[in-house]
Amino acid sequence: MGDFSAETISHIDRKYVQDLLAKxxxxxxxxxxxxxxxxxxxxxxxxxSEGSAIARIGDTRVIAGVKVLVxxxxxxxxxxxxxxxxxxxxxxASPLFEVGPPKEDAIELARVVDRGVRESESVDVKGLVIExxxxxxxxxxxLYTLEYDGNLIDACSLAANAALLSTKFAExxxxxxxxxxxxxxLEIPIKxxxxxxxxxxxxxxxxxxxxxxxxxxxxxRLTMAVDLNDHFTAMQKGGGTGPIxxxxxxEAMDIALEKAQALREVIFEATGRRIG
Amino acid sequence: MAEGxxxxxxxxxxxxxxxxxxxxxxxxLRGNTVKVVPLEGVYIPREGDLVIGTIxxxxxxxxxxxxxxxxxxxxxxxxxxxxxxxxxxxxxxxMGDVIAAEVIAFDRNTGPFLSMRGRGLRKLTDGMVLExxxxxxxxxIGRRGSMITMIKNRLxxxxxxxxxxxxxxxxxxTAILRIAIKAFRMIEEQAHTTKLTDRVSQMLDxxxxxxxxxxEAQREATPELPEKGAADAEGATAETMTATAAETVAEATTGxxxxxxxxxxxxxxxxxxxxxGETLTKEDDDKEDVSE
Amino acid sequence: MxxxxxxxxxxxxEGLRVDGRRPDELRPIELEVGVLKxxxxxxxxxxxxxxxxxxxxxxxxxxxxxxTLNDKxxxxxxxxxxxxxxxxxxxxxxxxxxxxISMVITNALEPxxxxxxxxxxxxxxxxxxxxxxxxxxCAAINAASLALADAGIPMRSLVPAVAVGKADxxxxxxxxxxxxxxxxxxxxxxxxxxxxxxxxxxxxGSFTKEELLEAIQMGxxxxxxxxxxxxxxxxxxxxxxxxxxxxxxxxxxxxxxxxGESELPEEADE
Numbered sequence: 001m002g003d004f005s006a007e008t009i010s011h012i013d014r015k016y017v018q019d020l021l022a023k024x025x026x027x028x029x030x031x032x033x034x035x036x037x038x039x040x041x042x043x044x045x046x047x048x049s050e051g052s053a054i055a056r057i058g059d060t061r062v063i064a065g066v067k068v069l070v071x072x073x074x075x076x077x078x079x080x081x082x083x084x085x086x087x088x089x090x091x092x093a094s095p096l097f098e099v100g101p102p103k104e105d106a107i108e109l110a111r112v113v114d115r116g117v118r119e120s121e122s123v124d125v126k127g128l129v130i131e132x133x134x135x136x137x138x139x140x141x142x143l144y145t146l147e148y149d150g151n152l153i154d155a156c157s158l159a160a161n162a163a164l165l166s167t168k169f170a171e172x173x174x175x176x177x178x179x180x181x182x183x184x185x186l187e188i189p190i191k192x193x194x195x196x197x198x199x200x201x202x203x204x205x206x207x208x209x210x211x212x213x214x215x216x217x218x219x220x221r222l223t224m225a226v227d228l229n230d231h232f233t234a235m236q237k238g239g240g241t242g243p244i245x246x247x248x249x250x251e252a253m254d255i256a257l258e259k260a261q262a263l264r265e266v267i268f269e270a271t272g273r274r275i276g
Numbered sequence: 277m278a279e280g281x282x283x284x285x286x287x288x289x290x291x292x293x294x295x296x297x298x299x300x301x302x303x304x305l306r307g308n309t310v311k312v313v314p315l316e317g318v319y320i321p322r323e324g325d326l327v328i329g330t331i332x333x334x335x336x337x338x339x340x341x342x343x344x345x346x347x348x349x350x351x352x353x354x355x356x357x358x359x360x361x362x363x364x365x366x367x368x369x370x371m372g373d374v375i376a377a378e379v380i381a382f383d384r385n386t387g388p389f390l391s392m393r394g395r396g397l398r399k400l401t402d403g404m405v406l407e408x409x410x411x412x413x414x415x416x417i418g419r420r421g422s423m424i425t426m427i428k429n430r431l432x433x434x435x436x437x438x439x440x441x442x443x444x445x446x447x448x449x450t451a452i453l454r455i456a457i458k459a460f461r462m463i464e465e466q467a468h469t470t471k472l473t474d475r476v477s478q479m480l481d482x483x484x485x486x487x488x489x490x491x492e493a494q495r496e497a498t499p500e501l502p503e504k505g506a507a508d509a510e511g512a513t514a515e516t517m518t519a520t521a522a523e524t525v526a527e528a529t530t531g532x533x534x535x536x537x538x539x540x541x542x543x544x545x546x547x548x549x550x551x552x553g554e555t556l557t558k559e560d561d562d563k564e565d566v567s568e
Numbered sequence: 569m570x571x572x573x574x575x576x577x578x579x580x581x582e583g584l585r586v587d588g589r590r591p592d593e594l595r596p597i598e599l600e601v602g603v604l605k606x607x608x609x610x611x612x613x614x615x616x617x618x619x620x621x622x623x624x625x626x627x628x629x630x631x632x633x634x635x636t637l638n639d640k641x642x643x644x645x646x647x648x649x650x651x652x653x654x655x656x657x658x659x660x661x662x663x664x665x666x667x668x669i670s671m672v673i674t675n676a677l678e679p680x681x682x683x684x685x686x687x688x689x690x691x692x693x694x695x696x697x698x699x700x701x702x703x704x705x706c707a708a709i710n711a712a713s714l715a716l717a718d719a720g721i722p723m724r725s726l727v728p729a730v731a732v733g734k735a736d737x738x739x740x741x742x743x744x745x746x747x748x749x750x751x752x753x754x755x756x757x758x759x760x761x762x763x764x765x766x767x768x769x770x771x772x773g774s775f776t777k778e779e780l781l782e783a784i785q786m787g788x789x790x791x792x793x794x795x796x797x798x799x800x801x802x803x804x805x806x807x808x809x810x811x812x813x814x815x816x817x818x819x820x821x822x823x824x825x826x827x828g829e830s831e832l833p834e835e836a837d838e
Contacts (some may be wrong), residue, residue, distance in 0.1 A: 010330040011372045012444075016404040025450055045699045047617040049652035058607050063698065065652025086660060090648065092623040092694035094606050098631070099646060099692075142651040142660065144696065146621065147604050289682070289724065291762065298682055298722035300802060315806070317720025318608055318627055320686065346627040346641075346689035384687050385638070411720060468806050 014217045021205045027213050028058075033255055035209045038263070040158055040270035042166040051141075051167025051188075053270070055159035057209060059149035064141055064159035068169035068188075070130065070179050071138040081136040082126020085114035087143040087156055094148035112236045113143065113156045113196065116225035120194030120233035123164065126236040127189030131174040139164070139188060150211040153223050153236075157196035158267060164188055165271040193275045194227040194234070195263040197256040201244050208255055220244055222252045226260035278319045278437075287312030300477065302468060315468055319345030319410040319440040321388040325379040328405060328438035329390070334366040344410065347387050353379060355391040374400045376436050376444065396436070403434070403446030406457055408464045410441035415467040416460060423473055427459050430480045451490075455483045575746055578735035585735070586746050587616075589809055594730070594742045599710070599801035601718050609719025613711040616744055617701035621717070622711040624719035627689035641686040645674040647708055649697040669705050670695075676709050676729065676758040676768035682722040691721060702745040703731045708773040709758050709768065712797055718805065726802075728794035729758035729768060734775060739783050741790045755783050759791040 017027060026032065036058030044063065045052035051066035073080060087110035091097045102110075117123065128137040141163055143156045171184040200210035200218040210218060219242025225234035232253065237244065244252075268274045287299040288310055297303065301312040321327070321343065329341035329349060333475035337353040353365045356377075360367065369375065376397050393397065408416065417424050417437055424437055431452050436444040443460055447453035459476055466472055575586050584590065595616030604610035607623035627641050635642055647670040657684045673695065682690065693715065695708045709729035717726060733743040737752040748754055753773020759766055766784075775783065 009372060010374045012374045012400060012403065013403055014372075015402065020450065023450065029454065043618070045650075045652055047701060048699050063650070065650055067652050067657035069657055088660065090694065090696065091625070091646070091692065092604070092607070092621065092696050093627055095628070099644075140651065140657050142657075144650055146696075147606050149606065184707055191794075210457065267764065287722070289722075291724075296724070296762070298724065300717050300806075314720050316609060316718060320627075322808060346629050346686060348629065 002099075009174065009216050012121070013213065017214060017217045021202055021207070026207060028211060030209075032205065033206045033259070035259065035262075036211070038158070038266050040162045040266055042162055042271050049077060050169040050251065051163045051165075053159045053162035053166060054146075055155050055160070055162060057151055058154045059147055060145075060151055061147040062143055062145050062152065062155045062159045064132045064143045064156070064163035064166045066188075067140045068167065069138045069140070069143075070135055070172055073129070073133065073136040077125075078133035079129055080125040080154040083118065083123050083124075083125065083128075083141070085117060085141045085143065085160055086110050087113060087145075089145050089148070089152070093145040097145070098238045099147070107150055108236070108238060109156060110143070112153055112210055112223055112238075113160055115234040115236075116157055116194050117141075117164070120192045120225060120227040121191045122161070122190055122194060123228075124189040124191050130172055130179070135172070135174055135179060137169070137172075139167070148211075148212065150215045151198055151209050154196050154198050154209060154263075157225070158263065161193060161195060162267050162271050165190060165193075165273045165275070167268065171172045187273070190275055191225050192229075193264060193267070194225040195260050195267065196223050196225045196234070197259045197263065198223040199252040199255055200239070201242065201248060201252075206248060206251055206255065208259060215239060218242070222249065224253060224256040226256050229262070230257055230260075232256075286330060287314055304383055313414070314411045316409065317411045319343065321345070321347060321349070321379045321382045321458060322439070323379055323382060325439035326376065326436070327379060327390070327440040328374065328376055328400070328436060328442035328444055329440070331373045331375065337365055339365070339369060341377070341390060343379075343388070343390075343438075344407075344442065347382070348388045349377075349388040351375075351390040351392065355380070355389075355393060355489070367484055369399055374405060374525070376438070400436075400444055403444055404453070406443045406445060406460055407520075408441050408443060408460055410439065412464045412467040413439055413441060414444070415472070416463050418473065422478065423463065426473065426477060427456065430484070431456055431459075451487045455480065455487070458483065465507060536537075574750055578751060579738050579740075583738075585646060586741060587744055589740075591738050591740045592786060592790075594793065595744065597710075597794065597797055599714060599797055601714050601801050601805035602761075606750060607715070607719070609715040609717065609721070611711045611714035613707045613714075615703060615707040615710070615742070617699055618704055618707050619697075619699040620704060620707050620711050621696045621698060622708065622715040623694045623696075624691065624712075624715040624721065625694070626691040626719070627686035627721075629691070630690035632687070635690070636688050639687055640683040641691050643674055643678050643681065643691050643693070645670050645677065645684060645693040645695065645712065647673055647695045647697070647705070649700060649704070653697045653700040669708075672768055672770065673705060673709055673712065677712060677716065677727055679765070679767050680713070680723045680725055680727050680760055681716065682724070685722055685743055691716070691719075700745070702743045702748040703756070705729070705768075706731050706742075706756050706758065710798065714801060717802055725760060725762045726795060726798045727758050727760065727767060728791040729756065729797060730787050730790040730794060731756040732787045732790070734773060734779065734783070739779060739786060740788050755780065755787065757784065757787045757791075759788060759795075761792060761795045764788065780793045 033143035039056045040053055042053045044054050045204045046063050049065040054063045089097045089106040091099050130136060141160050167188045168185050171182045171186045172179050173182050198221050199206050199208050200214055200221045202218045219240050220237055224232055225235045227233050287301055288295050289298050295310050297312045299312050299314045299315055301314040304311050304313055327343045329343040331339050332342050333340040339351040341348045341349040341351050355363060357368055377390040377392045378387050378394055427437055433456050434446040445456050447456055462476060465543045575714050578586055597823035598614040600612045602610060603612040604623050630636050630642055647666055649658055651657050693712050695712055697704050706729035709727055711728040731743050731748055731754055732741050733751045733754045735747050753770045753775050757766055760769035
């Protein structure tokens with residue numbers, strides 16, 4: 001039910017989470033390096049969007065939709081298509097989210113997820129060109145949080161990747177300066193895949209996939225995007241001002257490397273499309 | 277939704293001589309009075325309610341307390357402390373502290389007022405608070421406390437059930453705590469069904485049996501020690517503390533719950549977890565038994 | 569960029585509509601209550617291809633404070649469309665259309681609610697259109713009303729809503745996207761079933777007085793049916809949570825609980 005008091009975290013809650021961690025346990029009984037149940041469903045907005053997916057991690061749920069439009073390339077990259085990922089933390093998803101323009105955390109969310117996809121060069125933007133310098137495909141992937149119980153970034157990363165992988169759109173060509181459909185259907189050219197894995201630091205402990213109660217008492221979190229070659233393509237420390245030691249960063253990286261494999265597999269299975 | 281030819285009471289309205297339910301709930305007939313026991317809804321305070329709240333703000337000689345729902349409550353120092361008390365009341369209770377208190381007034385124009393004068397009303401310093409739908413609280417308590425008494429007796433836990441949907445639980449160990457949470461969640465989920473007490477009782481049996489089996493297996497293995505000494509000590513203290521407290525016999529305190537003498541160390545308490553935990557538990561030997 | 573093709577006709581020579589429905593036939597409606605855990609109340613509707621989720625939070629503390637009403641709760645409905653819910657990508661910022669629809673939805677729902685029981689608070693209704701295929705404001709009301717009930721907000725009754733329109737001169741109920749775009753008019757409406765009072769009424773296009781009255785009557789009939797679906801969805805939400813073996817007959821009697829029986833010595837009830 002919706003009665004969190006956003007800023008004041010009760011001392012009991014904090015102590016409860018910390019005491020449990022000291023005993024090697026988590027609030028919901030998971031191991032420190034264990035994700036909650038993950039489920040991905042694709043083509044949930046089949047009639048209007050070119051690609052879509054709902055990703056659920058425990059009680060956190062986000063929906064991603066992809067629109068593929070035709071537009072003009074940026075002047076400095078005439079032979080590249082455009083991709084953009086946005087995210088909204090709408091008040092429908094949590095009593096903690098407020099009505100109004102996006103706050104810093106929503107902007108961070110969108111940018112971190114966007115970087116995960118962009119920096120890994122997952123989408124081959126050169127393959128999104130209709131006529132260099134004139135017309136290219138613009139791929140928009142928009143994320144909406146439906147339910148929030150911690151670890152939004154990972155859920156968004158799953159949903160965005162699954163939606164992009166499952167996108168099918170009409171091929172267009174330029175005829176006498178008119179954009180006309182060729183009648184064929186295309187997939188987004190994807191050559192890499194980076195999934196994001198978030199590790200939360202609470203005191204001395206690192207836990208993967210934090211639930212809301214853990215996020216509220218965490219010192220900070222570290223999100224890492226890991227691609228098919230086990231390269232880190234994006235990283236973000238956020239979710240609090242607490243510092244983190246290099247040793248813990250290294251530990252977190254090991255966790256991410258291990259978890260990324262399983263997360264990728266979930267995406268491949270849900271979309272039926274395999275990369276790499 | 278529901279119709280009848282009787283006197284309208286809680287959760288209903290009448291129109292053209294008929295009574296309609298205004299809520300999703302369970303219709304109940306007593307004599308010629310119809311009422312609907314709601315199954316949903318946020319917490320709306322009533323005088324006399326026992327609530328569990330978190331202190332949000334210290335304002336002069338008032339505390340502002342989050343009790344869930346739309347209305348923020350006020351607790352005046354006179355209703356919580358024994359006089360004379362220090363001008364700086366944050367020394368006694370500060371932001372983030374969790375309390376058990378009673379709603380002494382609420383008239384819709386001015387927010388609810390709380391008091392901590394009463395048996396078992398006090399600052400809560402350990403255990404955990406579970407949030408359930410406030411509408412399900414009557415069912416969690418059960419008729420004349422039958423449900424909650426059963427859970428307490430079977431699991432040997434201490435608990436305070438707030439009408440605002442917050443349940444404070446202090447269990448001897450995590451395994452028992454998880455069973456308690458499971459029981460409360462089960463009642464919350466199935467509040468609209470019959471023979472719930474039987475099913476909860478059965479679930480408790482099964483879970484307790486499972487734990488006993490596990491414990492025997494664990495006894496063979498050597499317990500793992502946390503890497504740091506401090507963490508170890510803290511864990512151990514917490515465990516023994518809860519164990520003894522669970523066995524302590526109830527003893528009602530006479531004065532106010534947030535006893536002034538408890539509190540000199542309370543400012544330090546915010547910063548040092550272990551130490552204060554100990555202090556406060558000692559003072560808190562009035563074992564909780566509000567739900568009887 | 570989904571392909572948009574204007575159909576050659578909206579009503580076939582056989583008198584059927586583009587999707588094969590009869591003029592007075594509703595699209596298949598799927599309603600589900602309690603779809604979001606974090607919300608105090610929630611509901612989902614699929615009406616044809618239109619897909620909407622509604623969530624209710626509250627009564628809760630109202631921010632900003634100056635909107636506070638001292639005699640009742642403030643009902644705040646926010647209708648938002650996902651960028652990918654329509655053929656072209658909708659710009660993410662709230663549009664004037666979304667604001668207006670938010671307002672008419674508020675007006676449609678408010679008469680059904682006993683908001684005076686919660687002065688100085690807000691009841692938030694958040695409506696997210698996942699996929700739009702015509703009739704979103706009415707579908708939104710159908711879902712929002714269920715979400716309010718699910719949140720335990722006291723109400724006179726649920727509020728069903730439907731749009732009636734005109735295509736090729738024929739009055740049709742529950743417009744689909746093509747009928748909405750290429751038809752000759754649209755009359756969205758919402759009703760309080762217990763009294764038959766209308767809480768939402770808008771119109772565009774061109775109708776004669778007779779047509780309009782007939783359209784409204786058709787809408788009322790459709791609403792009666794939708795109201796049944798709503799009640800059914802609400803009951804289902806609780807049956808779903810009931811362990812097997814038990815059936816509905818047992819559901820309302822023999823309760824071990826009652827409201828006045830709290831664990832405290834005295835009661836503020838009466």
